[in-house]
Amino acid sequence: MRIGELAGRTGVSVRALRYYEEQDLLAAERSPSGQRRYPESAVDRVVLIQQLYAAGLSSRTIAELLPCVVDGRATPALIERLAAEREQVDRRITDLRHARDRLDSVLTAATANLRTGAACRREAAPRAR
Amino acid sequence: MRIGELAGRTGVSVRALRYYEEQDLLAAERSPSGQRRYPESAVDRVVLIQQLYAAGLSSRTIAELLPCVVDGRATPALIERLAAEREQVDRRITDLRHARDRLDSVLTAATANLRTGAACRREAAPRAR
DNA sequence: CTTGCCTCTGACGTCAACGTCAGGTTCTAG
DNA sequence: CTAGAACCTGACGTTGACGTCAGAGGCAAG
Structure with missing residues (x-):
């Protein structure tokens, strides 16, 4: 899906999603024209990121821990x-x-x-x- | 007491105490030379302010509610x-x-x-x- | 009296998580 | 084909609770 849909489905702003990418919290494929394409799993990922923000973790910390949180390793x-x-x-x-x-x-x-x-x-x- | 002592006893910085005054959270008498003088009760007051900050209240909100919190009215x-x-x-x-x-x-x-x-x-x- | 710490005001700096704007490209509905 | 929505990068703005620095005055000890 494109960034607008992901934003709509997660309730976070488009700007925030781009910010997450900048912070290495959320990767995206690119279409030939350069637009971001997200898999379904991105929805859960964004929700998770929000939860961790809610826990008071910084994006720096989240970036360090996310791989661990995602694959349990x-x-x-x-x-x-x-x-x-x-x-x-x-x-x-x-x-x-x-x-x-x-x-x-x-x-x-x-x-x-x-x-x-x-x-x-x-x-x-x-x-x- | 002077501002340095209050800072030491409450664990907050001198700058923070001046900021509290600026935000109408904490009043101070002034010595003839212009230095702030705090009563003993200021210690408790600062602790209370810290608690309310910890609760996620903004200084604006704290300023509105403090009189109420202090005298129960x-x-x-x-x-x-x-x-x-x-x-x-x-x-x-x-x-x-x-x-x-x-x-x-x-x-x-x-x-x-x-x-x-x-x-x-x-x-x-x-x-x- | 002077040394050295404390205090003063005023003002600019910081940091995070975005918001917002500009200027340009891309996609889609009709 | 064209209007308009959605998207792009880049860059500056915002907010709150202070940090920090400059330049100047105050206070206790020797």
Whole structure:
């Protein structure tokens, strides 16, 4: 398929796909006229890339680990790298949970105050730009 | 305390503290000569700011919500905002968990392959810069 | 008083993951 | 055949949270 269809089916922009290629995350055949042609498997690949971005990995890191992720093969060094990234993700999850809990306690407190009529009287002033 | 001490005690840079002030996240008294003076409570405040950054909130958002977070009071609109941010954080946690699970399955697969002697034979090529 | 660290403002630099625009080619529907 | 959509490369713009540098003033010790 061509780049526009891949973009449509994955929900990422054409620009992003070209960027992925630039970063060696996603290869493409070329038609005689130079247009990119992707196989069906590219859809899954792009989804995977998005997942890894969502995990907070950089494109540099993804490029290093993708071959391993795709074919399930790796050197011990790559496996260590993967494990380290996994730990990173775990820590980020923990941090986020703490932050969420913090927001939760703030929320319940604020809501309770609202109900007891203790709401702020100064309106939120529109901040200068 | 002065800015250097606050930086040391919170682990954030002096530059970051000045940036927080610029973004209305952290106020400071000034000595007659113009140097910033912070109360003890600034330490907690900076820690809180870090937590909210960790939650993925922007400084703009933090500035809007901080008064509410600090004194537990808010307008209904602010409470809605908080709840929305909380949901955002929740979604991010879910995404991260998916990504982590993905990394996990890759890891176990790769490790199993390693043990069965199916490791990649082409070494990880050092990528061009 | 001077040395050396701390602090100030102002301003430009950085980095990642794209967005956007220009100027040109290619493909496809009619 | 032609209009218009889709594609190409190349290059500059954007955003957020700072880093870094310059040039100047402040503060404690000896």
